[in-house]
Amino acid sequence: MKKVGVVLLLLVLIGFSAGCIGNSGNSTTSPASSSNASHTPSYVDVNGTRIYLNEIHFYMYGMKTCPHCRHMHEWIPQEYGEKALTYYELVDNKTNMILFNQLAQLTGITGVPAIAITYNGTLYAVIEGEFNVTATPEILAAAIKNDGVLLFTGKTYLLSYRDPKARLVIDALYTIFVKHESVDVQRILQELNSNTTAKSNSTG
16 A cells, blocks of 8 residues: 555545544535536536546445444435445444454454445545545545545555555455455455465456
8 A cells, every 4th residue: 555645635625533533524625516416417627537426426334323424424415415325334233344344454444434435336435534525526536546546544545456466455445345245354465465466356
């Protein structure tokens, strides 16, 4: 995983807060608003990159006891529509806890909400904690420009789609969030620590 200096600027823009710890971040930056009820694609232009809002989807692991999770669970559909969020409850759900533990082993994410963002079916960001969802187009534009997945876990990393080892992690994150399936964490960690990397599957 490579740390991205330029992307650290997004932290100010997005307004992060730790999941279920600290105060929620507020930011005045927002994309051009649009009616979520409209069937015509609306978009935001981010420095020449056109982001269609109806192509954005969020996948979130959370807990009903967490105020940050509840806030994000309400805020995302308000901004992007009811169908824009897939939610996985951790409380009293063994399957979701297993997948969340695998996420923790691969990324160090231990707080909720833990949110993945896809654009047109491709994974572009994984974020630990509450953030300003109106800045999502900016996050996506930065990830698309860098051809990778932005990983926000207190620090900002770029997992490049061009790096075979980073692709192992990207594919695993896609499986955990989007496919909602288990991965072989030990095999992935062994391959990451080896000098050779097996061919990875496409994430879409």
